[in-house]
Amino acid sequence: MTAELSYVHPSPESPWTTYLSQVDRVLPYLGELSRWADTLKRPKRALIVDIPIELDNGTIAHYEGYRVQHNLSRGPGKGGVRYHPDVTLEEVMALAAWMSIKNAAVNLPYGGAKGGIRVDPKLLSIKELERMTRRYTSEIGIIIGPQQDIPAPDVNTNPQIMAWMMDTYSMNTGATATGVVTGKPIHLGGSLGRVKATGRGVFVTGREAARRMGLELDGARVAVQGTGNVGGAAMELFAQAGAKIVAAQDHTGAIYNGHGLDLAALMPWIKEHGGVAGFPGGERLGNEEFWDTDCEIMIPAALEGQITADRARRLKAKLVLEGANGPTLPGADDILADRGVLVVPDVICNAGGVTVSYFEWVQDFSSFFWTEDEINLRLDKIMVGALKRIWEVADQHRITLRTATFAVACERILEARRERGLYP
Numbered sequence: 343m344t345a346e347l348s349y350v351h352p353s354p355e356s357p358w359t360t361y362l363s364q365v366d367r368v369l370p371y372l373g374e375l376s377r378w379a380d381t382l383k384r385p386k387r388a389l390i391v392d393i394p395i396e397l398d399n400g401t402i403a404h405y406e407g408y409r410v411q412h413n414l415s416r417g418p419g420k421g422g423v424r425y426h427p428d429v430t431l432e433e434v435m436a437l438a439a440w441m442s443i444k445n446a447a448v449n450l451p452y453g454g455a456k457g458g459i460r461v462d463p464k465l466l467s468i469k470e471l472e473r474m475t476r477r478y479t480s481e482i483g484i485i486i487g488p489q490q491d492i493p494a495p496d497v498n499t500n501p502q503i504m505a506w507m508m509d510t511y512s513m514n515t516g517a518t519a520t521g522v523v524t525g526k527p528i529h530l531g532g533s534l535g536r537v538k539a540t541g542r543g544v545f546v547t548g549r550e551a552a553r554r555m556g557l558e559l560d561g562a563r564v565a566v567q568g569t570g571n572v573g574g575a576a577m578e579l580f581a582q583a584g585a586k587i588v589a590a591q592d593h594t595g596a597i598y599n600g601h602g603l604d605l606a607a608l609m610p611w612i613k614e615h616g617g618v619a620g621f622p623g624g625e626r627l628g629n630e631e632f633w634d635t636d637c638e639i640m641i642p643a644a645l646e647g648q649i650t651a652d653r654a655r656r657l658k659a660k661l662v663l664e665g666a667n668g669p670t671l672p673g674a675d676d677i678l679a680d681r682g683v684l685v686v687p688d689v690i691c692n693a694g695g696v697t698v699s700y701f702e703w704v705q706d707f708s709s710f711f712w713t714e715d716e717i718n719l720r721l722d723k724i725m726v727g728a729l730k731r732i733w734e735v736a737d738q739h740r741i742t743l744r745t746a747t748f749a750v751a752c753e754r755i756l757e758a759r760r761e762r763g764l765y766p
């Protein structure tokens with residue numbers, strides 16, 4: 343008998359509720375190990391921190407920060423840090439839990455963790471952003487470390503923020519510790535290929551899924567939500583493979599071009615203007631209309647809970663590639679499965695980022711750095727191998743790729759849990 347968590351009150355649409363229902367679906371496939379499954383339904387450790395900083399105008403602001411370590415059975419915690427005004431403890435718990443599943447699905451020697459600050463970073467100056475990042479790092483410094491828990495970039499965080507985190511942790515501990523975060527700038531122990539790795543993983547899993555479905559990438563129409571690190575890199579790789587990016591949406595709006603958006607013009611536009619809105623090479627599309635786009639492939643690569651039941655009924659795509667974490671609500675998942683739309687779930691589809699983070703961590707420890715070709719080849723091999731195993735389990739039990747990924751990952755996590763035992 344396991345008591346409910348007293349500190350969360352999730353709504354039916356919260357990411358934590360979505361995650362719990364995904365775990366429930368996998369229980370019939372865990373055999374004896376299901377005895378240990380409650381361990382997946384509660385984070386091992388959740389730290390909430392106050393982050394006071396002095397703003398440029400001399401006033402003091404306080405931000406709420408989190409670092410959650412969901413499961414550490416297979417190794418140190420690993421997962422990104424998000425800066426967003428809607429971040430909550432429950433959201434970070436779900437994101438940390440999905441990291442446990444993802445890391446086990448690609449067989450990395452990590453547990454799952456995630457962090458975040460409830461802030462709109464676009465409202466901060468660069469100096470304020472640095473002060474907030476450094477204070478947050480000091481506050482969570484009691485639970486992170488190269489062998490304990492290794493943060494990385496997520497929404498609205500980037501290599502510069504990772505550099506400040508690495509520097510702050512190193513100053514506080516008295517020695518340069520490049521392995522404390524990944525996604526760093528290259529000359530500070532970062533890895534070639536990390537910036538585009540998540541988008542590359544989305545492409546690799548999409549390429550494999552399309553091959554199995556008999557869907558030609560050359561000429562395929564693709565719609566992408568989110569044009570940041572993940573969506574931007576995925577769009578470029580699909581376009582290089584001959585696909586047409588017909589629609590793109592981000593926080594500034596949505597655009598459409600039936601002949602394919604010209605990425606050579608769009609990407610610099612986004613960089614300069616902060617988003618797709620106003621791009622002259624496409625027609626303006628309503629945010630809701632975006633989900634009705636005629637396309638073969640839909641890539642949600644922004645935030646959670648975007649594919650609702652209603653949108654799942656309307657979606658025209660045959661293949662959904664979850665670049666974002668948790669973009670599809672459980673009810674919508676069922677509708678897509680009933681409609682024969684293939685979903686490559688987040689916990690494998692976007693695992694390319696953490697896989698190259700793992701390569702970065704290994705390179706930092708050995709102080710020996712690989713070429714970008716080596717990294718991309720190894721990434722491809724790991725993603726293809728992991729997806730193949732997941733597909734076998736899906737075929738064996740006639741279950742969705744999401745439940746199959748959870749089955750593979752939960753078995754690995756719970757086996758480690760069982761073997762380690764309960765008592766110190």
Ligand SMILES: NC(=O)C1=CN([C@@H]2O[C@H](COP(=O)(O)OP(=O)(O)OC[C@H]3O[C@@H](n4cnc5c(N)ncnc54)[C@H](O)[C@@H]3O)[C@@H](O)[C@H]2O)C=CC1
Binds near residue numbers: 495591617643644666
């Ligand atoms: N950065 C990474 O390595 C990884 C990121 N992810 C996930 O991918 C997703 C995107 O992350 P990044 O590309 O890193 O973030 P980013 O900060 O680089 O880009 C986020 C994108 O989402 C868009 N967006 C924000 N709010 C939106 C809204 N309400 N409607 C439409 N678009 C909106 C933004 O305009 C931007 O284009 C997140 O779910 C993240 O957790 C998953 C694995 C690794």
Ligand SMILES: O=C(O)CCC(=O)C(=O)O
Binds near residue numbers: 492493525692695
């Ligand atoms: O690179 C990492 O360690 C984690 C990336 C991440 O946050 C994610 O996969 O959602």
